[in-house]
Every structure is written in structure tokens, then in C-alpha cells.
Amino acid sequence: MVDNTATKNQLPHHQVFDIDVIPHSGSKCYDDDGRLKRTGTVWTASAHIITAVIGSGVLSLAWATAQLGWVAGPTVMFLFSFVTYYTSTLLSACYRTGDPVNGKRNYTYMHAVRSNLGVSKVKICGLVQYLNLFGVAIGYTIASSISMMAIKRSNCFHSSDDKDPCHVNSNPYMIAFGIIQIIFSQIPDFDQLWWLSIVAAVMSFTYSTIGLALGIAKVAENGKISGSMTGISIGAVTQTQKIWRSFQALGDIAFAYSYSLILIEIQDTVKSPPAESKTMKKATLVSVGVTTLFYMLCGCMGYAAFGDTSPGNLLTGFGFYNPFWLLDIANAAIVIHLVGAYQVYCQPLFAFIEKEAANRYPDSDFITKDIKIPIPGYGHYKLNRFRLVWRSIFVVATTVISMLLPFFNDVVGLLGALGFWPLTVYFPVEMYIAQKKIPKWSTRWLCLQILSVACLIITIAAAAGSIAGVVIDLKSYKPFATSY
Structure with a gap:
């Protein structure tokens, strides 16, 4: 949608604009660009990538594997991991423009695009990036509400001994999530709160590990491995649905691996020598390898546990009912994770719009003037009216769209x-x-272009499958009224 996009869930985004830094020549405390010495290593960079990639995308992998089967499912996951690794090594070579050791540094993905491809491509890249961030905000709103509903339903099932169908409406939970985001979005420089990275990383590993453990336990309980070589059988779904779902599964797997946007920012934490690109190639190999192993286990164990009935969201599709308290912990972890991740993802978009507005209307008090509000024990809170209005409108828009299209798998795939x-x-x-x-x-040029075209075809197929999924779901869905 960046969980996967700051690291996808953890590292702060930097502005697209260059920052002038006064060089400190000859000092052992500063790098060649005048900034404090970077201290990152292969292991710190690997840790950043792993915690960035393993997020909410892992929840749909069992469903994706079920659509493709035991042969194509793991094969597709491996192919995505290979392409992600290979293109990441290409991207890491673009951290410095010109000379790979002493060339000008690019601090963000957008910096790299501007340095290598020019201003026109930056605008296209920016549009794609910000549309993606807007979509991620919608996806996170849907995912968090589903997890809140799952907590409510699991406790309802437990208290009624599974006799109550426990229908729950998703809208109040989406509205509650939106209200929380309106409040948090007014915190200036939210992305600088270092603890957010730690909390998000702990939460994502918590629910991912619980999902994996429950899958293993379910396989042990069943005493057999479910599923088939070709995936969900015709009869359970129609031939047409089988095709569209297979395409959508490609999008779900692609979302789970997405972290390119933050690779350059992670590389900007790495020390030199050796050249940053060499360190990042090693870190990418380690992290993509670990992530792929984890994803294979989660996707395959979920499919082995449930076969054709694998839920779209492993922890909320109610493939698992017990232990209900463990499910509650996992879903609470998802909600906490997504509350912070939403802000980390949206901060660069917020900052970009506010900077553009300030540049275009520098004399507008509504846009540029802060109102100081005294807060006992804190000092003053600087309230900016434009920030209040614009960010609130953004959150309301993502919440309303989420209420209209509350389809986790379809949105993740798209x-x-x-x-x-x-x-x-x-x-x-x-x-x-x-x-x-x-x-x-x-x-070499032809090989790279063939790779690009092949991935474009996969992207078009995945988008088509996800859109078809939305259309099918809309036929049986009543906006603002349906309960689950």
C-alpha cells in the first residue's frame, strides 16, 4: 500500500528538497557532505529493512498462496523476492551520483530520481508515490478496523460459546481510527519520535509471529497438510473467479515485499568505507533472504492449515478461534502498529503539500502563521490553521473511502x-x-528492459484482478450498512 513503504513502518521520511550543510572539512566527526559520521553497518541496515518489510502484508499471504497452490505460490514468492533483491541492488548503486565512492549523495528516493533522470521524471515519481501513500492510508484504515472488529467478535464468540453470530458493523471502528489519526496528525514533526520505530517493529513482529505459530499449531491439530498443487479448486470458485483471484494474489505478494521507497534513506545511515552500495547489497541479500523465509513459512503454514478456506486476513478471517486471548493480543498489536504506521506514511505527503502552499502563498496568515496555545508542563503548542484543516480533510477523505470500500484483500492487491x-x-x-x-x-540494456516490461505485465494483471475483486464484492455490499 511503504506494511508493503520512512521505513515502511519505521524510518522518518526526509523532504524531497536538498538541505544545505556547511562542510566540516578535516574533521573525523563528519562525513564528506558535512553531516555527522554515519555509523550504520550491514547488520543495522538489514534490521531496518526487515522491520520495514514485515508488516500488514504478511496477513494476506496464506490467502494468496491458496489461490496459486503449492507449486505456483512459493514459486511466485521466490520470484518476487529475487526481483526485489535485484532491483534493490540497482537502486543502491544510485545512492551517489557519478562516482560510487565520492559522488554527490542522494538522501532520498526522490533525490536519486531527480539526480539521475531529471525534473520531469521526479514529478511523475512524486505523483505515483503520493497516490500510493494515499492508498496506503486507506488500506491501513480498513486493516485496523477489521482487527478491532475481530477483537470484538472473538470475545463475543467466547462469551456465547459460539452460539451468537456476533455481527459487527465496521463503520464505528473506522470512524474511531479516523478520529485518532486527526489528533495525531496535528503533532508537528511526528516522524521524529524515535520510539515510534521501536513500537512499530515490536508490534509487527508480534502479530506476524503469532500468525505463524497458530498456523503451525493448526497443522499439528489437523494431523495433515491441506491444499493442492494448483490452489483453490474450480467449484469452490468459478473459472473466471479463479483467474481474477490468481491475479489479485500477485498484487498481495507484491505489497508484502514493497520497500524500495525507503531503501535510499536506509542507505543514508550506512558508514563509508566500504562504499555504501557494497554494504547495501549485502544487507539487501540478508534481509530479503530472511523476509522470504518468514513469508514462505507464514504463507505456506496458513495454507497448510486451512487449504481452500484460507482467510483473506490470517488473524481476522476466523480460521482461528482459540486461544481467543492470543488472537486479541495479535489484533491489538496490528491496531497499535497501524496507528503509528499511518502517520509515518502520511507525514511526507503532509509536509509536501504544506511546503508547496507556503511557497505559493507566503503572505497568507492562514497558511504560514502559527497560533501559540499554552500547555501546562509542555510550554506552547503551535497550532497552524492550514495544517489543522488540510490534514483533517485528508483523514476524513481516507476514512470515508475506507467505509465505502472495506475490502482488505482487494485494496492490498491494488x-x-x-x-x-x-x-x-x-x-x-x-x-x-x-x-x-x-x-x-x-x-544489458535489453535484458533490463525485458525485466521491466515483464514486471509491468504482472502489475497490470494484479491491478485487473484486484479491481475485479472490488467489483464482485460491491455486488453484495451495502455501503455504511453491512455488518460482518
């Missing part, structure tokens, strides 16, 4: 599709070609 090709494949490939000055129509 987000994965929209972000995968342009941000994970196209821009890294084009930047690498420009950086290395690869001749047009050379063998």
Missing part, C-alpha cells in the same frame, strides 16, 4: 500492483541505466 512496477522496477532500472551510461540496445 496497492501492491500500483506500487510494484513503477517504484520497485521501472525507476530503479532507468536510474541504473542512466547512472552507468548503459548503451541503448546493448545486451
